[in-house]
Amino acid sequence: MLKHDRQQRLAYEKTLYRYSTALERGDLDTIITILQEAEDDPYLEHLIFEMHQEDYQKEEPTMSHVSSKQSPATEETPPLELNRSLRSQPEQAPRTRKRWLTTLRGIAAVAVVAILIGSALLIFSAVNASHDLAKKQQTSTGSSNKTLHNIVVAAELTLAGPTIGREVLTARDASTGVKLWSYTVPKGLDGKVFDIKGKKGLVYSDSANPNLVVQDHVVYFAGNKQVLALHALDGTLIWQTDLGTMNQHVVIGDPLPLLVVEQGRVYASGYSNGNLYTLDAKTGKIIWHYDAPEPALLSLNNGIAYVIANKHYIKALDGKDGHTLWTQDVQTGPISATVANNVFYVQVMHSLVDDPKGSLKDQRPLIALNATTGTQLWSVMSQASNPTGLVIVQNMLVLFDGSHFCGYHTSDGTHAWCTTGPQNTVSGVGIASNNGSIYGIFNLDGGRQRVQAINPQNGKIYWSKDVDGVVSNAPLILPFGNSLVLPLSRAVLDQATGKELWHFAAVKDVLVIVGGAGM
Secondary structure, three states, X not given: OOOOOHHHXXXXXXXXXXXXXXXXXXOHHHHHHHHHXXXXXXXHHHHHHHXXXXXXXXXXXXXXXXXXXXXXXXXXXXXXXXXXXXXXXXHHOHHHHHHHHHHHHHOOOHHHHHHHHOOHHHHHHHXXXXXXXXXXXXXXXXXXXXXXXXXXXEEEEEOEOOOOOOEEEEEEEOOOOOEEEEEEOOXXXXXXXXXXXXXXXXXXXHHHOOEEEEEOOEEEEEEOOEEEEEEOOOOOEEEEEEOOOOOOOOOOOOOOOEEEEEOOEEEEEOOEOEOEEEEEOOXXXXXXEEOOOOOOEEEEEOOEEEEEEOOOEEEEEEOOOOOEEEEEEOOOOEEEEEEEOOEEEEEEOOOOOOOOOOOOOOEEEEEEEEOOOOOEEEEEEEEOOOOOOOEEEOOEEEEEOOOOEEEEEOOOOOEEEEOOOOOOOEEEEEEEEEOOEEEEEEEOOOOEEEEEEEOOOOOOEEEEEEEEOOOOOOOOOEEEOOEXXXXXXXXXXXXXXXXXXXXXXXXOOEEEEEEEEEO
């Protein structure tokens, strides 16, 4: 082996350190540069080869099974015995090493790369993937210096003035509230305009309920017979799809319109009459639709859409093409539903057939069905004077009974607990879950709302906070990361303490009607 003075050895050590560090970081440019240097420096070539050979010997017990299945060695892929001989005699095979360096630098011979650099191939793949993502972002947005943020997107509606009825989607950084971009919806929400002494205004009914979903770097918005998809990075439009040709149908009653994105499909229910439309998430093309006089979609899970059929039947539809998987009669109209662990839970309306005098009108059946077959597992009566969402956390089904949050065991529907103390005074409630806790919001007198964090096992209230808000039949609460986004209250709270983190900028005559969080 050639002799080198101390300064040269130190230089080689620094180069090897740069090379090994570049492998760990996935710095492909540095790796290629050093390999190019090694083509003209036999000793550096030998040191790099020796380093990989030592790594290979450490991994040899686990690699032997894989290498035994590889195809016979060829001239371009030296057998293991030849590789080992190269380690002890670097100067005797320059042509073979030259091919090895060229192959490694080009990352063309998978077998050689797998033997020599092992896990480094995964690093190369990750780096290439990140480069591809950057190229896609640059192509789609026209800019390469954009920064990805976790974002909160809110739909804001102008209630008065020259831009009455205008709807704008505004994105903010989820951590700081800093505005990132805004987008004016082409067709604003339909509303009833009034004129009092020359001052125009807009009557907005939350029964129109537009909706927002932020998922996989895309913002999906539904409302007024349309669905939009925007780049979450900068708010540029990806696609826009109109839903049907019928006039806007004002939805009254339950369930409310719903927008869900799952497995590459967008499900929009109740935004053009009550129909359910299923769209391709990438293109916006309508794949299939289900006709209904009221919002049909109850819940969606694992590619199956659960819808209302013939007032008191539930159908399970295959998300790919809409064909019926099963149908089940639940006797009265479904209100709300959720799916967990292959069980479909649904709360239905009070039946006047069984209670003609209405003495038990505040009791509503709560039913569990096998999500795959529709077979009923159990049915119990639950207290619920007002419609409520259903949330599953830690084998507990949680709902709102009209004044308190209550938990039911998912195994058999038995009642477990209800929160205590005076709570709801005005109808309307929102409920959600995150990080193993329940979060609820309901209206109070005086245009305020109360937010609570609840232990799902016993109903203990971790914290409670009153916030200013807009009284609504469906107040919104959106857990995201470690935050709670309250669009109607224009506030973002800390999930652990209820402390306000930041606040939407208040604009006169502009109402925040819906929001979504994600990236």
